[in-house]
Structure formats: structure tokens, C-alpha cells
Amino acid sequence: MTHKIAILGASGYTGAELVRIIATHPEMEIVALTGDRKAGMAMAEVFPFLRHLDLPVLQKIEDVDFSNVDLCFCALPHATSQAVISELPRDLKIVDLSADFRLRDPAAYEKWYGKPHSAIEMQKEAVYGLTEFYRDEIRVARLVAGTGCNAATGQYAIRPLIEAGVIDLDQIVIDLKAGVSGAGRSLKENLLHAELSGGTHAYSAGGTHRHLGEFDQEFSKAAGREVLVQFTPHLSPMNRGILATVYVRGEPAAVHGALAARYADEPFLQVLPMGQLPSTRHVGGSNFVHIGVIGDRIPGRTVVVAALDNLTKGSSGQAIHNANLMLGLPETMGLMLAPVFP
Template sequence: MAKADAIKVAILGASGYTGAELLRILLRHPRVRIVALTADRKAGEGIETVFPQFIGLGLPKLVTIKEVDWSQVDAAFCALPHGTTQEVIAGLPPHLKVIDLSADFRLRDTAEYAKWYGHEHLAPKLQDEAVYGLTEIRRSEIANARLVANPGCYPTSAQLPLVPLIAAGLIDADDIVIDAKSGVSGAGRGLKESSLYCEAAEGTHAYAVASHRHGPEIEQELSAAAGRPIVVNFTPHLMPMNRGMLSSIYVRLQNGATADDLRAALLQRYAVEPFVQIVPQGVSPQTRHVRGTNACHIGVFADRVKGRAMLFSVIDNLMKGASGQAVQNFNVMFGLPETTGLDQIALFP
């Protein structure tokens, strides 16, 4: 495609980790031309002063959102902090396709959003329009969407193994334990005491116990799969690594199912999916094997406790858990091959 006819893209919030990851992917996307980068506090600077890895690439300077010429933009990736995106997107022109990486449009119930995020939803009419963007599960809806709410990293790693098994009635939807662990980049680039090297290195701990905002997002989508409200036990942990996510999921088997049945169901469901791989029997998936990719690797094990099984799901929290899945959704929205710009092999070691 000629460059003049490329899909013109703006990245809002380009100075954060997910913004940088979007840049890394989109710079090698054959159908994209990056025309605008925003970062209010860094406006007027070159992106290479924020992320030196982008030096010499001729990228546009950082500007404020108000300075963007939206008539020259076809699609916007919003990598802005939670709680700031609703009003921003409400103010964008209606011709834009928008992929929002924040949590601002993930919860369909605006009252539930207010409960978990501490303020009223600021764009309820847009919420009615937003499509939840777990690509493998909601592909047809995403294809026709103008606004896609990109899923959180923990919900992505938990839902990909669980949704097909709940929908098939192979596990008890009322007895699910999700023990999840994330790299420090999941907390964002902002200065936080808990993200300092001495606070995060050489140790691990649970956080936001029984109160993490990804809990209701996970329950919303698993309830949709079950056809009724369900509640899960979900606890996140911080790991001393830059990126990566492991969800260890403990389930009770149902209707005479075995762990082999779970594995067979997942193999069938994801047989033609480019980014979801069921690892060989007896293999435990590792975060290092998906680092820098849009892949999700899933392993299935029989528990030694009769009638139970264990699922292990790994993703790169900045890729399949954020920017990679956002580009995957962008490709679906524009009718492009889903893997366009996303065919990276994992960085190892």
C-alpha cells in the first residue's frame, strides 16, 4: 500500500510503557503511518528524548491532545491513565476508530464502574457503544466497532483458558481460583514507591488483595460465558521482572470431565488461532517464552486432588496484555490480517 494511502494513526499517551510498545509494533506495521504522538507533560519534545531507542526514526514531536489535527487521523490508540480517557474520547471526532488501553470502557455497567473506580462514568452513551476487545472471543463484534475497550492484562491471561471451558460446561464456574503474577511494568511508568527497585527486586508479594479492579472485569466476561452471574477468587502478585504474566488457575471438573478433556477442548477451540498455543502435555508454560510477543501459552494439568485440574496461562503483559492485543484489534477493525505487525518471535534469553 502506498504510504500516502496508509492508515493514519495517533498514539495518545505515547510517553508511557504501553505507548512505547505501540510505537515499537506500529513502526514495522506495513499499513500504518504514525502522524501524531501526544504526552502533555513532554509536549514539544522529541519522542527520542523520552525513549532513546526511537532516535533517528523521523517520528513526529510530542504534542498535547488539543494540538492534534484530527482531520489527518484515521485511528487513535489511547494509552492514557485510567479515569482520564472517557472525556478525551467523548471529545474526539466521530470518524475515528478508537482502541482504548485504559480501563475506562471495560465495565459495561456504569454503576459497577463507579463502584470500582471511585467516580461516576463520564461518557455513559459511549459506554453503550464500546465493544470489549478480547479478540479471540469477540472478533465479530470488534470487526464492526468504532470504539474497542482493550482488556486488562490479568483478565486476558485468565479468560483465554477459562471462557471456552465454562462455555462447554467442563468446569464448575462457581469454584475458580486465579493466582496471578505480573512483572513491574504492569504498574505503569509513573513514579510509585512500590515500583522502586529496592521495593520490587529480590522478593514477591500479593497486592490489592480481594480488591483489585481487574476482578469485576474477569467476572463480567466469565459470567457472560456461563450465562449467569459468577464470582471468582482472584489474587494478583508482583514479581521482580520487567514484563511477563503467569496465571495459575485452579478449577473443579464437572460432568465427568477429566484434565485431558479440558486440554482437548482448548486445542479444538484455539486450533486456528495464531496467538494462542496449548503447550504439549506435561509442559508448564513459562513467561520467558512469550517475552516481546503477542502470544498466550496455556498448559493443563490434572491435580492430585480428585476431581480438580490446574491451568497455567502466560502472556507478556505489555503485548497480549496491552499494546499487542490493541494492534490485533486494530487489524480486525480495519479488515487486515490479524497477525500484521505482530509476528515477533520471543526474545530469549
């Protein structure tokens, strides 16, 4: 059985990534694509790298016939998804790639996003989309909220360590480098080539980045107590990729053992041999996460490094992983793409 798929917001980077992956998925067929500002255009005009595909013309959301759609991916801007998803048919399965349904507490959403949530009941219904930790809930969900790409990377490195009790919960530092595509496709002066190329800079430092809301929520839930981490992201002049370097107080062997045990049966999580560290260039364009562990020169301290592609495993690949579960398909279907190298 081929499942009919709609992608709302197909003219952005995550929308295009969804199309790229679904194009070779044996059990999904794209029947509707939207891009309000580019309605009436072919995807080949918006993304020439997709010109080999026979795809629907972009249209406005209100013109989509959802009666023939089994599952909808929403790759819309933050805050837009709340209003749009609230109007979609109640029998439609939805994977939302925005931040709108990630935080369970309405007060936390208002704190981090600066406005009250406008779809509280749907927020209560949403399942957090970190697939490896919520797959049972995702299988039976109607609405899945995809994680932030930075939040996913940090959680893959840290969450098993919290669950195994092998680190000091009050001494966790996340230093993260993110590629430019994570900022979206809209024109921004600070993302012009001349403004960005040749340099790296920190942003949202001092505990102001919105993905801290996800860290607070998920780490505290895993620990059964409040866990607050230090987190500083940096914008790096690369198109794709996230590299998170995490500093923890804990014994290297115990840290490595906890990660290796937790991910032993996970198809997309690969823990490298002790002492080997990952690179973003080895996961680009794939749904894989590479995690490395090395001891620090200070006894009792350990460095964990995690690498993933922000557009694939950090967003669209994760969304398809969740959709596979929601549709009763093998969860790796369409996602075993090898990384692109060099």
C-alpha cells in the same frame, strides 16, 4: 493503502510499545504522538531505544490535527480517556487501552473505579477488546475497549472451559504473578528497585482488584449465570510478563481438550501438549499466549497455567490486533514478532 495513526499517551510504557510494533507494520503510519507533560520533546529523548525511528515530536492532545487520522490509540490513564475520547471526532476509529470503557454496566464501573462514569453513551457503544472472542463485533466497531492485562490472561485460561461446560463454575481460583511494567511508568516508592527487587508480594487480595469487574462480567456472560472467581495477583520483580496459575474442578483431559479445540485456529494462542507448562520468558515481547494443563494429585482437579507479555498481548499488541480488524487488514499483520529470548 497506509492508514494514518495517532497515539495519545505515547510517553508511557504501552504508548512506547505501540510505537515499537507499529514501526514495522506495513499498513500503518504514525502521524501524531502526544504526551502532555513531555510535549515538545522527541521520542528519542523520552525512549532512547526508539531513536532509530523517524517519529513526530510529542505534542499536547489539543494540538493534534485529527483530520488526517484514520485510527487513534488512547494509551492514557484511567478516567482521563472518558473526557478525551468524548471530544474526539465522531468518524474517528478508537482503540482505548485504559479501563474506562471495559465494563458495560455503569454501576459496575462506579463500584470498581470509585466514581460515576462521565461518558455513559460512549460506554454503551464500546466493544470489549478480547479479540479472539469478539472479533465480529470489533470489525464493525468505532470504539474498542482493550482488556486489563490480568483479566485477559485469566480469561484465556478459563473462558473456553466455561463455554464447554467442563469445570465447576463455583470453584475457580486464579493465582497470578505480574511484572512491574503493569503498574505504569509513574514514579512510585513501592516500585523502586530497592523496595521491589528480591521479593514478591500479593496485592489487592480478598476480592478488591479492579480486574475482577471484567472477570465477573465476562465469565457470567459466558456461563449464562453469575460466576465469581477467587483472584489474587502478586507483583513479581520482572519487567514484563504475566503468569496465571488457575485451579479448577474438572477432568484434566476434558480441560485440555476444550482449550485445544477452542484455540486450534487462533494464530496467537498456543496450547502446549498435556503436562507441559509455560514460562513468561518464552513469550516476552510477543503477541503470543502459551497455555499448559496438568492434572492435580487430587482426582478431578486440574491446574491451568497461562503466560503472556502484559505490554504486548496484554495491552498494545492486543490493541493493534483489534485495529487490524477495524481497518479491514489481515489480523496478524505486524504482530508475528518472535518472542525475545533469553
